[in-house]
Amino acid sequence: MRRDLTALFDPASVAVLGASDDPAKYGHAVASQALRAPGRRPVHLVNRRGGTVLGRTAATSLTGIGEPVGLVVISVPQAAFEDSVEEALSCGAKAIVGITAGFAETGEHGLTRQRAIAERVRAAGAVLVGPNCLGIADNTTELYLASDTFTPGAVALLSQSGNLALELQLRLDPYGLGFSRFVSLGNQADVTLVDLVADCAAHEQTRAIAVYAEDFADGRAFAEAAATADKPVVLLTAGRGTASARSAKSHTGALTTSADVVAAACRDAGIHLVHTPREMAAVLAALQERPxxxxxxxxxxxxxxxxxxxxxxxxxxxxxxxxxxxxxxxxxxxxxxxxxxxxxxxxxxxxxxxxxxxxxxxxxxxxxxxxxxxxxxxxxxxxxxxxxxxxxxxxxxxxxxxxxxxxxxxxxxxxxxxxxxxxxxxxxxxxxxxxxxxxxxxxxxxxxxxxxxxxxxADPVAGRAGVTPLPTAAAPLTDADYHGTRRLLEAAGVAFPAAREISSEVELLGAAAEFAGPYVLKALHVLHKSDAGGVALGLPDRDALVAAYRTMHARLGAPSYSVEAMADLSDGVELIVGVNRDPRFGPVAMVGLGGVLTETLGDVAFALAPVTAAHAEQLLRGLRAAALLDGVRGRPALDVTAAALAVERITQVAAAHPEIAELEVNPLLVSPSGALALDSRAVLG
CATH class of the missing domain: 3.40.50.261 (Succinyl-CoA synthetase domains)
Incomplete structure (x- = not known):
């Protein structure tokens, strides 16, 4: 549900708490800007010492104004911020812009204070931008509460950097573009990037939304808001090259980076992802053209x-x-x-x-x-x-x-x-x-x-996959070992070869009697089994299975093993399907060329999970090795439809289990007759 931000962008009156005649103070810059449109709404300047500020009589408190105030800009020392918020709310303020810094960005204590302030503001039915922000401006309502002047235009700029906002203004000028709105995001204690994207999407005078963000907070909600906007969203972000927070106990975890996650979210949501202010300006200029x-x-x-x-x-x-x-x-x-x-x-x-x-x-x-x-x-x-x-x-x-x-x-x-x-x-x-x-x-x-x-x-509608809603959370997975993970995926319709878990040679012989060879033997509870020599393939009969077990157990001493029917690999291609839970964007899926060379080849694609079968097929068709799926050098074409359906089921399971940090099927064997999961792993968060 979109929040009503009318009180923020078109307040009945404005007060600048901390207004100053000292050009070195931010309260001076904001007060100067606020006075640019005194005829649009009452503007009150407040300084604890009273006197005059910018030639106007300053009130010594918000209460001293003597009338309700719609929006209050607070630029005071951080020790006085809470009291200032209380005073603003008591004077009827429905919107607060917190310039003051010293909260979540300073550590846990500051975060605790910030959360308490945000709760107090929401309880009063008000909204808060910041704290630790540089102000806001709305050229369409003559609201000027930032330190700088922004050229009027049709671009809404939501930024965590003031200097980048100024650079973007310089770069847009040659194209004749300007801003409908500017919002410095600050710490997003209450009003978030998601709230602002949704509101700007509904703002009649805004034709495009430009975002510079270092902290998405709820990245998935941001992607959803952008996907449902009927206006282009252009994103510039920093830190994409660093690895995201993860356990890295699977190929999926090792290969997934913040850059992959952000790019996948942007592609799915139809967001234009750019890398520099110059590129952002170029794209914004282009978006004024017909597609x-x-x-x-x-x-x-x-x-x-x-x-x-x-x-x-x-x-x-x-x-x-x-x-x-x-x-x-x-x-x-x-x-x-x-x-x-x-x-x-x-x-x-x-x-x-x-x-x-x-x-x-x-x-x-x-x-x-x-x-x-x-x-x-x-x-x-x-x-x-x-x-x-x-x-x-x-x-x-x-x-x-x-x-x-x-x-x-x-x-x-x-x-x-x-x-x-x-x-x-x-x-x-x-x-x-x-x-x-x-x-x-x-x-x-x-x-x-x-x-x-x-x-x-880039088709703004047909070219995007959209953001598939997260399913209702399922009962938590408690048995995340190899066979427990298999059972979870099999229940969702993912096909596996016949398999039995054994912990002795007697149980091994019993498993061999249940299904015919050739067999596969896997050592369980061993990280990256293939690298550790914990997988033996193509064991033709019971004697070969027993010999492999004795050798492997003497070397690894694993607590248990899995005996499985050997799949026919002759006409198949091995894929990998994994889901890694990102702290900002939630479950993120990876599909690509699988098997033991997954990390070496790196032929993978990413998407927000869960992934529909139709989207999964698009991802598979976009791989560098996609030609293998249609058959090469006389080999038959593979059942890509079955592979895509398996991707849908695997990613749906992972998305329904928030306790799973990583879920991986590697390899997923795709053959002309279907798709078969040959190995799986789950890592609980």
Whole structure:
């Protein structure tokens, strides 16, 4: 259920507690900003010493204002914070912005204080941003309660860094973008990132949500909120390269990192994951454009070098630069001269200097081609009309013609369903500004333009798997040994070979009589059995089984062993299916090429668990070794449907058992006739 944050973003009145005339104090900066719109709502400045602040009479307390206050910004020493919160609530405040630091970020004692404050605020029916935050701003309601001014626009910025917010503003400025809202997340004691994403998704004046987060708190809830938003969410985060908290007692634990988890959550939820402020700005600029219908890009240039580099950059983003068909090439040949290349990349080969309108005619032809989903124009366009540095400067004949071409392009794009992205050596030239005003993102770097195309090619609905809800928690697993785990998975419909647990040679002979060989013998309660020599395969008969048992037991002395029917491996491929419980995102599934080479090959994919069978098949088809599933060199195709169903069942079990830190089936043998789990392991948290 979405929280009502009206009191936060559009309060009836505002008070700044800790307002100051001292420019070195944060209360001075916030008070200065608050006074930018005194006509929108009453703004009260409060300083314990009284007097005047910024030329206005300051109250000595919130109570001294003499009337209820809707929102209170608290910027006081941390020892006085609790009393200030109490005073704000007693004065009717329904929203508090806590600038004061010194709480959860300082350790357990600070966390305890912070939790008590948040509970008090919620009990009063109010909301709290922070503490330890840098304020908020809402340009749509003229609410300015941060230390800096943010250019108005349609991007809501939710950030754990003030400096990164300022850098993003500088990087968005060339694209003509600004902010609808800015919220410094702080410690998220009460109002969380999830609350803010949900509220900004419903905010009419916000078209995109930008997030910089170091601590997601409830990462899964964040992914769910983004997945249900009807607006793009762009995420920049730090610390993705460090290993997540885990026991690392399985291949799944050893291979799963924070980077994998965040990337999987973003892909499933349809979040645009970026790595730098510059990339975030590039993607946000692109998202003002119409989306592409597919991943096929036509590269159009006025120089071979620019075209080749751009094509490489586009393909590096996972997009295609296909050769144009005969009809499209014939159409282009009709508007270009003989030496122009029309295959893709399409190269004017100098024609632009003779006729700048050739840019417009070529782009129009490319946008009309059936085999093209988007166009990247790269190179010199903009240089003819550039004020300086171009082939003659402003006012020259070529410059005027280039401006005409830009206006022609802008008019055509208004009727085209396909996007155009531009990289120019002169991105701020008059011609490029014409395109920018028409909604075309113009980039200085070709890698930014290519990244923009990837953002436009990501279908905001069909391209996301979504976040499957967690199932109701099942009765806790108490027997997490090898056969206990097998029984749990078998009850969920996962197929295993026949097996019996034994602890003596007599029991071994009894198991051998229950099913025919060949046999497998496994030493139980041994970590990574294969590496320890605790697995013997293909034992043809009872005598071979007994001999293997005696040798293995003399060497390992395991308390028990498993005797199993040997599966037919001849036409199968071994996969791994694992689930690792992340402290922020909950259960995370891993599927990939399995067996003893799992960690060596590292051909794996991740998703938030549980995973549906349809999503599981997508993950399997995306592996580097996916061709093996369809049969190679005369081998039959495998039953991928059965493998995907097994993934669904395994991940559903793990998601229903929060006490399981890791659950792994390795290998899962996929053959032409089905899927069979050959080994499993569970680690309790």
């Amino acid at each position: 592409a219908r597919g991943r096929r890009v036509a590269v159009f240039t006025d120089g071979g070098g620019h075209g080749s580099i751009a094509a490489d950059a586009v393909e590096a983003e996972g997009l295609a630069v296909p050769e144009l068909g005969a009809d499209a090439q014939r159409e282009l040949s009709g508007v270009l001269w003989e030496q122009s290349a029309v295959g893709n990349p399409v190269d004017l080969a100098g024609m632009g200097e003779q006729d700048p309108m050739s840019y417009a005619r070529s782009v129009q032809a490319l946008l009309a081609a059936d085999e093209v989903d988007a166009v990247l124009m790269t190179g010199y366009f903009g240089g003819y009309a550039a004020a300086e540095g171009g082939l003659g400067g402003a006012g020259n004949v070529l410059g005027a013609a280039e401006l005409d071409a830009a206006h022609t392009l802008a008019a055509h794009l208004a009727r085209s369903p396909k996007p155009l992205v531009v990289q120019s050596m002169y991105p701020r030239s008059p011609s490029c500004q014409v395109l920018s005003r028409a909604g075309v993102p113009v980039y200085e770097a070709v890698e930014d333009a290519a990244r923009a195309l990837r953002a436009l090619a």
